[in-house]
Amino acid sequence: MEKPHNQHIDKIFKAIADPTRREIFHALVVASVALSITQISERYDISRQGVTKHIKTLQQAGLITINAHGRERYCLPSTKPLKLVKDWVNFYDKFWDDSLSRLGDHLDSQT
Amino acid sequence: MEKPHNQHIDKIFKAIADPTRREIFHALVVASVALSITQISERYDISRQGVTKHIKTLQQAGLITINAHGRERYCLPSTKPLKLVKDWVNFYDKFWDDSLSRLGDHLDSQT
DNA sequence: GAAATATGCAACCATTTAGTAGCATTTAGA
DNA sequence: TCTAAATGCTACTAAATGGTTGCATATTTC
Numbered sequence: 001m002e003k004p005h006n007q008h009i010d011k012i013f014k015a016i017a018d019p020t021r022r023e024i025f026h027a028l029v030v031a032s033v034a035l036s037i038t039q040i041s042e043r044y045d046i047s048r049q050g051v052t053k054h055i056k057t058l059q060q061a062g063l064i065t066i067n068a069h070g071r072e073r074y075c076l077p078s079t080k081p082l083k084l085v086k087d088w089v090n091f092y093d094k095f096w097d098d099s100l101s102r103l104g105d106h107l108d109s110q111t
Numbered sequence: 112m113e114k115p116h117n118q119h120i121d122k123i124f125k126a127i128a129d130p131t132r133r134e135i136f137h138a139l140v141v142a143s144v145a146l147s148i149t150q151i152s153e154r155y156d157i158s159r160q161g162v163t164k165h166i167k168t169l170q171q172a173g174l175i176t177i178n179a180h181g182r183e184r185y186c187l188p189s190t191k192p193l194k195l196v197k198d199w200v201n202f203y204d205k206f207w208d209d210s211l212s213r214l215g216d217h218l219d220s221q222t
Numbered sequence: 223g224a225a226a227t228a229t230g231c232a233a234c235c236a237t238t239t240a241g242t243a244g245c246a247t248t249t250a251g252a
Numbered sequence: 253t254c255t256a257a258a259t260g261c262t263a264c265t266a267a268a269t270g271g272t273t274g275c276a277t278a279t280t281t282c
Binding site for chain 2: 010013016019029030031032033034076080082085086088089092095097100103
Binding site for chain 4: 018020046047049050053054070071072
């Protein structure tokens with residue numbers, strides 16, 4: 001029913017929906033130094049422009065910030081937006097499967 | 112790099128990436144009884160077939176199971192797959208933003 | 223200053239996606 | 253039994269997505 005849904009969380013969920021983006025984000029987090037776009041693209045089979053697009057999506061979700069340094073642009077990850085994902089998931093802790101399956105108890109046949 | 116990535120978690124992340132699907136899942140979880148596909152579609156502006164597609168995506172992610180009862184098919188949510196999302200998010204607890212921002216400390220200029 | 227490097231931007235392409243409508247099938251009910 | 257309801261299946265469409273290439277621009281470096 002048309003909840004005025006959160007713009008930001010949509011972008012976060014979208015950003016982490018792609019496995020390549022999750023990989024890039026992961027690589028940035030565990031890296032010991034900031035990585036430039038070229039350095040990131042060297043790690044994957046996709047082109048530099050492909051990486052740039054993913055970076056942009058991650059940036060829009062707030063999952064990375066860009067640190068320009070001369071002609072290079074270093075990507076710094078931010079785990080802060082993941083708090084919203086965590087909150088979203090944690091909401092469902094109250095509903096464990098055993099209780100949910102009782103929702104169908106008034107039905108007799110199953111498939 | 113070609114990590115042999117987890118098929119299941121990809122489907123889960125994809126399923127929860129869409130705001131409408133998150134709404135449907137949410138509605139199913141908080142509902143006091145199991146809902147049929149028609150009952151679900153009545154709650155949204157999209158068509159029954161549109162809902163059916165979303166249901167299928169959620170089902171493939173393991174986030175709902177179908178409980179057939181006569182000509183009706185009741186949808187039961189399952190929060191179990193969310194454990195994988197939770198684990199994914201929790202991994203990043205070790206990396207708080209304050210520490211991550213130091214990754215760029217060797218750079219002098221910023222934007 | 224010239225060449226090489228890092229990047230952005232724009233156009234393009236194939237596939238997927240979210241949504242639709244039409245029709246067939248199964249089940250419930252009068 | 254005839255009809256209405258719940259659903260599946262099969263196109264179909266428009267838009268988004270993930271990817272590409274080519275070219276322009278800015279910055280280093282020699």
